[in-house]
Each structure stands twice: as C-alpha cells, then as structure tokens.
Amino acid sequence: TYLAQSYTRSTAGQKATDVWVEQADNNISVFTLQLLQDFRLGILNWENAITMQKSTDDDALPLPAFNIYSNLYINFNVRKVLDINFGFDVRYFTEYYAPDYSPALGSFTTQNGDNRVKTGNYPWVNVYADFFLKHARFFVMFSHVNKGMFNKNYFLTPHYPTNSAVLRFGVSWNFFN
Secondary structure, eight states: EEEEEEEEEEEEEEEEEEEEEESSSOOEEEEEEEEEEEEETTTEEEEEEEEEEEESSSTOOOSSSSSOOOEEEEEEEEEETTTEEEEEEEEOOOOOOEEETTTTTEEEEEEOTOOOOBBBBOEEEEEEEEEEEEEEEEEEEETTTTTTOOOSEEETTTTEEEEEEEEEEEEEOOOOO
8 A cells, every 4th residue: 555646737737736646456575686885995995885676566656776885995094093085975876757756645645647756866975084083973064066067857856856065074973981
C-alpha cells in the first residue's frame, strides 16, 4: 500500500493536487548490488561505493538504477595530536521518477498522471576540511560547490530544489570518559 499523487489544472488555471491510496497487485521485490572499494596510498585516500538497484514495480517503488558515491581526501597527523583531512566528495544518481512530497500529509507519494517529473542525472560535489584534536572535531565544508556548472536540475524530489552552494562550519565535541 502506498500513496499516489498527481497535479491537475482547473479551468481557472489553478494548480490542484490529488492524493490517493494505491495498492500493488503483487509483491514488490528489490534487487540491489553494491560494490565498495577503498584505496590508500600514503596520505591519499579514495573511498568509493557504486549501487545498482531495480524494483519489480517502478510505479509503486521507483528507484534510480545507479547511485555513486566517491570521496577523495588526504589524511595526515601533525605532532601526533592533530588529525587533518582535506578532500572532496561526489554524489550522483541516475534519472528516475523520484517520490514527490505532499506537504498536506507530510509524506512522500509516487508520481502519477501526465505531469511526472524526473530527477537525478546531476552530481553534487562538496569540498571539506576536518581537524580532529583529542575529543573535538572542527570542520569547514563548502556544499554543492559545482552549482551552475552543469545543468540547473538539482532536485532530490520533484518541485523542491536542493540548497544552493552553502558554506558550513562548526565544532563537534564527544563527551565521554
């Protein structure tokens, strides 16, 4: 059982949203194959994950065919006290009819009707620096550094764009004995 949603236009030109409950005719299975490979050469580290997935019912449970995550960074210590990471990561998934969000229900729904929108086929690139000092972690991250470099289709769910380029920084402290 799942929620379905479609958009329609009234004669006055206003946009209306219809949400209803659907039930799949058969059981739904998901086939997933994931390859993980990490490389390390001195201070250079490269972490990779590639996931292939397929749903037996793409209307009830839509999934991107491939998800890719890659993280390339250098890691080194200063005086055996300060652990430092500098690097960037990339996230990418293939184009698919992603679940739509229904604010009235606070839930995700499948897309139906003629106004379905595909999302994906866009890489998100983040650049970061982490500094670990005993129990404290200091970080700076520039998220979505590639904003505007390719297409402007950076949506994770239809009709709700992701953040533009954002600079994040902070401190994380572990409290334990």
